[in-house]
Amino acid sequence: MKNAAALSGQRPAAAAVAGASASAADVSTRERVTQLLLARGATTAVQLGDALGLSPAAIRRHLDAMLVDGDVVAREQAVRAHRGRGRPAKVFLLTDAARVRCGTHHYDNMATAALRWIARTGGAEAVEAFAAEQVAALERRCRAALEDAGEDPLARAEALAGALTAEGYAANASTIASGGQLCQHHCPVAHVAAEFPQLCEAETSVISRLVGTHVQRLATIAHGDGVCTTHIPGQPGRVPSGKTVSTVRTDR
Template identity: 85%
Template sequence: MKYAAELHGHRPTAGLAAGAAPSGSAPAADVSTRDRVTRLLLEQGATTAAQLGAALGLSPAAIRRHLDAMLADGDVAAREQTVRGHRGRGRPAKLFGLTDAARVRCGTHHYDNMATAALRWIARTGGSDAVEAFATDQVAALEARCRSAMEDAGDDLPARAEALAAALTAEGYAANATTIASGGQLCQHHCPVAHVAAEFPQLCEAETAVISRLVGTHVQRLATIAHGDGVCTTHIPAQPGRDQSGKPVTTVRTDR
C-alpha cells in the first residue's frame, strides 16, 4: 500500500522522524525506524505501542524508546484507549497518533490557509448553499476516478468496498475496508483536507455522498479526522437502504 506522503511525491523527512534534530545527532538506524513509525501512524491512525512494535518487529523497550523521543519532539501525542463494556484490571492502553504539526511536515496540509480563506469568501458572498455546491463540484472528479477504478468490482458489496478503498488509497486517503457483523466498514486514515473540513463539514458530507453512490447503498459516517477523530470511519450496512424513489439513502453525522 502506498503511503500518503509518498503519493505527494516525497517521504517524511528525517526532521519529522527524529524531531527536527540536527543532522548527525541521532543514529541513522533510529532515524529510519522513526520514519517507519511515522509512516505507519499516517496510514493506520492512532495505534498502541504494542501494535506498533509488532508491526515493525521491535521489542516493547525499543518501540517505547522511539515513541518517547517522538513525544518529546512533538511529533506524536498519546491518549488513553477507549474501552467499551467490561474492562479488566490495569489502566487502558495508550494510543499514539501523529500531531497536526507532524502531519504538516508530512505534506498533508498544503494550501489549507488559502483553501479555508476561499471557502469563507464563498460562504460570505453566496451562503451555505454555495459552499455545498462547491464541495459537490470538488468531489465530482474524485468520484469519476474512483468509479473508473471500480469497474471490475461487480455488484458484490464487500468487493465494491474493497475496490473503493484501493481507489481512495491511490488518491492519498490511506484507506482500507473490513467486514463486520453488521456489514462493512471503510476507514480512511488520512484526509487531505482535514483542517478545511473542520470548519466546512460540507466537504465531509459531499465525500460521504460519493461513497454511498460508489458502493451502491446508504452509508453512515461514524467518525471523521476533521471532527477530531483519529480516522474517518464509514459504516456500510449489509442490507441496502433506499428511499421511496429507489435511490440510495445517505446518512451523515451532523454534529459539528
C-alpha cells in the first residue's frame, strides 16, 4: 500500500512535468510558425505544415491557438488564374501585435510624433528630405554589398535581397514572367509609413538606384499587405541618378 501511495503521489508531479514539456514544445513550434510567417508573408496551413514537418491536424491546432491569441489572421487566398470548384484556400498572416513582439515598430509613437512636427513646421518637402536622409545610410551599406553583383538588374536584385535580409528585412528575390520581383517580409517602420508614405517612396527610390532600373512597388506592409513587393521589369532602362520613383499600388 505504501508503494502504491508513493506512486500515486508521484503521478501529479509527473503529469505536471509532462504538461510543462508539452507547453514548452507548443511555444517553440508557434515561434517557428511566427518566424516562417515573418519570412514568407501570407502562407497556407499546408505550406506551413510541410515546412515544419507537421501533420495537417497538428499545424491547424497551432494556428487555431494563434488565431485565438491574436497572433495571426486568416484570409482567403487570392487566385488570379482560373481555378476549379471549391472555396479558395486560406492563408495566414501575422498581426501587427505579433510583428511588434518580433522586434518591429520600436518607438513608433515617438517617430510618428516627430514626423508630424516636421510636417507642420517644414511641410511635405521637409518630410521627404528626412525620409531620404534616413535611407541614405541603408543605401550605402547595400551598395557595398552589391559591388560584385554585375550589371544585370535581376542579379543585382538577388544580391540586394541578401543585403536587406542582413539588415533585418527578411527579403528574397525571384524571377517571374515579366521580369523579377523583390519581396520584403519585414518592415521596421510599417506603422509610421502608413501615415507617412514618403518613407516607402524613399526606399523604393533606393531599390531603383541599386538595381539600376525603373521599379514599381506593387504592395506594402504599411498599407496592410502581407509583404512589400517590388516589380523589376524584364527589359529595363537605366534610371538617372536621383530620379524619384513613385509607389504604385495595383492591388485595389
